[in-house]
Amino acid sequence: MTVGLEQSNLFKPITIGKNTLDQRVAFAPTTRFRAADDHTPSDLMLQYYSDRAQAPGSLLITEATFISPRAGLYPNIPGIWNEKHVQGWKKITDAVHAKGSYMACQFWFLGRVGSPELLKKHGLDLISPSALYESEESKKAAEAAGNPVRALTEKEIKGIIYEDYKNAAINAMEAGFDYVEIHSAHGYMLDQFLQPATNQRTDNYGGSIEKRARIVLEIIDLLSDTIGAEKLAIRLSPWAKFQGMKAEQDTVHPITTFSYVVNELQKRANNGKQLAYLSLVEPRVQGNLDVNTSDIVGSNDFIKKLWKGAILQSGNYTYDSPEFKLLKADVNGDNRTMIGFSRYFTSNPDLIDRLKKGLELTPYVRSLFYATNNYGYNTFANYGKELQFDPKKEEKRRPVSLI
Incomplete structure (x- = not known):
């Protein structure tokens, strides 16, 4: 046992939108493949x-x-696109609210890194800002599935914004979520639009920084009007080279692109449409992997100079535990920073209490992250407790729809 973080800013209240959190530890998004086969939230979730x-x-x-x-x-x-999904999520948000906590729904659109096979099965195309593949392997997979990547039309882009995103936002509110977080990071669809490595369009959604950022800002404006800016957030990863993004290798430097986006968000905040928070992925992490110290490129400090609102910073804040020097520096450096944890939240359901008291953290098991059973998901205990379960039985326990 070591000295905990109770005296740091991490355990001071912070106002996010219209809610006041009791501490500044957030459970960052963790892809875990435990929904039902029809994408309805499950009993395991x-x-x-x-x-x-x-x-x-x-x-x-x-x-x-x-x-x-x-x-x-x-x-x-x-998913969050139909009534069954909504009712499933409502059971989860009700349970979270019953414990006095808050919940955000992170909205995902894969773009060119979607599954060509599954999309084909559902009669859908593999779509992207431009007809560019992430890798030679992804090209082979798409061609083998008979579903080659193609560029979206402007009409389709409008449909995605004004139909898909709006419907999901309305559904999220019906499902009881306190916030919606737009995923615009890690080489997925919105990040593909932002970055010239993946956006070679010459129409209203490509070319200049203003046009590449248009889809993101249109979504922000629409959802600010639909659910309220105070319930809306966005996640950005300016330095990530995950999934074929080239970051600093592009002719347009990421600071230029992301400064424009953040400036536009701050302009909206100045005009009364302040987002709940801005979520930033630190350059220490690329998608689901850590970056070697010698290979880390860039800093998000430029965003913190431009954005005046609340910030959620995520990315390997446990590498120097139990000292947590970097975490302390970031959370104590101002009065608006939250720290996101994901992998260690998987193996420590009571992570917040452990950080507060300086209790040892249970190591996570990466090989169990992306299974579709309960083993390595709900089989971690609070500190000092021991769960009784049969590993073989939990390995066979598949997710069951809540509805």
Whole structure:
């Protein structure tokens, strides 16, 4: 046992939108493949999120959630596009609220890194800002599925914004979510639009920075009017080279692109449409992997100079535990920063209490992250407790729809 973080800003209240959180630890999104086969939230997910809401006044952000069928598809990922999904999520948000905590739904659109096979099965195309593949392997997979990537038309882009995103936002409110977080990071669809490595369009949604950022800002403006800016957030990863993004290798430097986006968000805040928070992925992490210290490029400090509102920073804040020097520096450096944890929240359902008291963290098991059973999901205990279960039985326990 070491000295905990109770005296740091991490355990001071913070106002996010219209809610006041009791601490500044957030459960960052973790893709975990435990939804039912029809993308409805499952019994396994209900326990998972409920257990991680045990410290009152916490913020939990869902795993990335599909806003429509054409936004995917990966198997056993939750959706938020139909009534069954809404009712399933409502059981989870009710459980989280019963523990005094709050929940955001992260909206996901895969774009060119979707599953060509599953999309084909549902009569859907593999779509992207431009007809460019992430890799030679993804090209082969798409061609083998008979579903080559193609560029979206402007009419389709409008449909995605004004139909898919709007429907999902309305559904999220009906499902009881406190916030919606727009996933615009890690080489998925909106990030593909932002970055010239993946956007070679010459119409209203490509070319200049203003045009590349148009889809993101249109979504922000629409959803600000639909559910309220104070319930809306966005996630950005300016330095990530995950899934074929080239970051600093592009002719347009990421600071230029992302400064424009953040400036536009701040302009809206100045005019009374302040987002709940801005979620930033630190350059120490690329998607689901850590970056070697010698290979880390860039800093998000430029965004913190431009954005005046609340910030959620995520990305390997446990590498120097139990000292947590970097975490302390970031959370104590101002009065508006939250720190996101994901992998260690998987293996420590009581992570907030452990950080507060300086208790040892249970190591996570990466090989169990993306299974579709309960083993390695709801089989981690609070500190000092021991769960009784049969590993073989839990390995066979598949997710069951809540509805």
